[in-house]
Amino acid sequence: MxxxxxxxxxxxxxxxxxxxxxxxxxxxxxxxxxxxxPLQFLEHILLELKHQxxxxxxxxxxxxxxxxxxxxxxxxxxxxxAVEGPIANVQSMPPETIEYAGNAESLRDxxxxxxxxxxxxxxxxxxxxxxxxxxxxxxxxxxxEPDAWAAR
Amino acid sequence: MxxxxxxxxxxxxxxxxxxxxxxxxxxxxxxxxxxxxPLQFLEHILLELKHQxxxxxxxxxxxxxxxxxxxxxxxxxxxxxAVEGPIANVQSMPPETIEYAGNAESLRDxxxxxxxxxxxxxxxxxxxxxxxxxxxxxxxxxxxEPDAWAAR
DNA sequence: TCACTCCCGACCTAAAAAGTCGAGAAAGTC
DNA sequence: GACTTTCTCGACTTTTTAGGTCGGGAGTGA
Numbered sequence: 001m002x003x004x005x006x007x008x009x010x011x012x013x014x015x016x017x018x019x020x021x022x023x024x025x026x027x028x029x030x031x032x033x034x035x036x037x038p039l040q041f042l043e044h045i046l047l048e049l050k051h052q053x054x055x056x057x058x059x060x061x062x063x064x065x066x067x068x069x070x071x072x073x074x075x076x077x078x079x080x081x082a083v084e085g086p087i088a089n090v091q092s093m094p095p096e097t098i099e100y101a102g103n104a105e106s107l108r109d110x111x112x113x114x115x116x117x118x119x120x121x122x123x124x125x126x127x128x129x130x131x132x133x134x135x136x137x138x139x140x141x142x143x144x145e146p147d148a149w150a151a152r
Numbered sequence: 153m154x155x156x157x158x159x160x161x162x163x164x165x166x167x168x169x170x171x172x173x174x175x176x177x178x179x180x181x182x183x184x185x186x187x188x189x190p191l192q193f194l195e196h197i198l199l200e201l202k203h204q205x206x207x208x209x210x211x212x213x214x215x216x217x218x219x220x221x222x223x224x225x226x227x228x229x230x231x232x233x234a235v236e237g238p239i240a241n242v243q244s245m246p247p248e249t250i251e252y253a254g255n256a257e258s259l260r261d262x263x264x265x266x267x268x269x270x271x272x273x274x275x276x277x278x279x280x281x282x283x284x285x286x287x288x289x290x291x292x293x294x295x296x297e298p299d300a301w302a303a304r
Numbered sequence: 305t306c307a308c309t310c311c312c313g314a315c316c317t318a319a320a321a322a323g324t325c326g327a328g329a330a331a332g333t334c
Numbered sequence: 335g336a337c338t339t340t341c342t343c344g345a346c347t348t349t350t351t352a353g354g355t356c357g358g359g360a361g362t363g364a
Contacts, residue, residue, distance in 0.1 A: 001153075001154070001155060001156075001159075001232070001236060001239050001240050001241070001270070002153070002240065002241040002242065002243075002244065003153060003240070003241070003242040003243070003263060003266075004153075004243070004351090004352070004353090005243045005352075005353065005354095006352075006353075007153070008242050008243055008259075011256075011259060012252065012253075012256045012259065015255050015256045015259065016255055016256075018255075019255040027308095027309070027310095028309075028310070029309090034253065034254070034255075035253055035256060036253065038353085038354065038355085040354075040355060040356080041353065041354055041355080043310075043311080043312090044312085044354090046310085047310085047311065047312070050310095050311095057309090057310060057311090058309085058310080058361085058362070059308080059309045059310040059311080059360075059361045059362055059363095060307085060308055060309055060310080060361060060362030060363055060364095061307070061308045061309075061362070061363050061364070062308090062309090062362080062363065062364095063308075063309045063310060063361090063362065063363085064309075064310085065310085076262060080153070081304070084153060086303060086304055087153050087304065088153050088154065088155070089153070089154045089155070090154065090155040090160050091154075091155070091156070091157045091160055092154065094303050096301050096303065100164065101164075101186060101187055101188065102186065103167050103168055103170075103171040103186075103282070103283055104163075104164045104167045104168075104187060104282070105285060106281070106282050106285045106286075106287060107160075107163060107164065107167065107282060109287060109291070109292070109295035110228060110273065110274070110277050110282070110287070110291065110295075111155065112294070112295045112300050112301060113273045113287075113291045113292075113294035113295045113300070114155075114270055114273045114274065115300065116294045116295070116297060116299075116300035117269040117270060117272065117273055117294060118153070118266055118269060118270060119304070120269065121262065121265045121266045121269055122262070122266065125262050129258070130255070130256070130258050130259060130262070131255055133257060133258045134258075135258060135261060135262070135265075139261070139262065139265045140261070140265075142264070142265035142268045142269060143261035143262070143264045143265045143268070145268060147268070148264050148265070148267065148268035149248050149264065151238060151246050151248065152233070152238055152239065152271070156320095156321070156322090157321075157322065158321075158322075177340095179339095179340070179341095180340075180341070181340085190322085190323060190324085192323070192324060192325080193322065193323050193324080195341075195342080195343090196323090196343085198341085199341085199342065199343070202341095202342095209340090209341060209342090210330085210331070210332095210340085210341080211329075211330045211331055211332095211339080211340050211341040211342080212329095212330060212331025212332050212333095212338085212339055212340055212341080213331065213332045213333065213338065213339045213340075214331075214332060214333095214339085214340090215330085215331065215332085215339070215340045215341060216340075216341085217341085
């Protein structure tokens, strides 16, 4: 039940790319320093994002990375999935494929519900939202609940 | 973004205990076979549940495990937290303690929202609900969405 | 051609996940 | 009181994942 450093890094790097806009490519090094991410690790992450078609890149002087799509069309879920694969698995199996014995039958529905609820946040927030600091109402409402900030 | 085998095992074992009712203690071996969990691993899990006050146990012939509280008072979140600690962390830090640089500032709110949404499912479902196969309306509704079953 | 920057496989280390072993300690039974 | 049963619990192992590092190669622009 946790978000890996890799996924967190990936989203932050993507946010920086979104913030940079359509202008010129951003160098890996600048992404690394502005978000305080180990450069060589970040390069691998950016490469994965590129392979997944989220990011484009050019080498050489004036090279760097940029978003393949408008920031408003890229959700946090897209970025997380690009580096982590499918969201919210149980024992590294997607919940809908698991068979539970007898009494535990309904447990599957619980994991499904958790996944659905997770997606509903991650698929709704775009990189453009994040850069603007203006999250979708439903998400903002969740984060505004004082109880949501309690450590548990 | 995944549920560990341990947490899954713990919940399933707890469900079996809930299903057994207030009668006599259930042996570890029976829990292991009915839910197909490696016995010795399960014993460690049950011990943790005991240490967290969720379960009680007695040794010897006629010994076994039982729930310390009524099944309707034990949520899935209680069980998961007993074996995994706090739910939904980023880089093993609770999201509310993380500082994000500049453009990524709002990302924290996203992780907070994800956690809140996860809790809202796990804290609402009790072991009694699971045994009855009758989940709370909000959770059942989430699991009923056809889209929730799509692998992603 | 040269400096720059991404590309990418190989490698590494530490920690976590998942599970096993074996001795011991309480509880009930005969 | 011996015996059996069942939980207790620390130590150990094994496998996988997380989170990196290294170093060469290859495309790009000046």
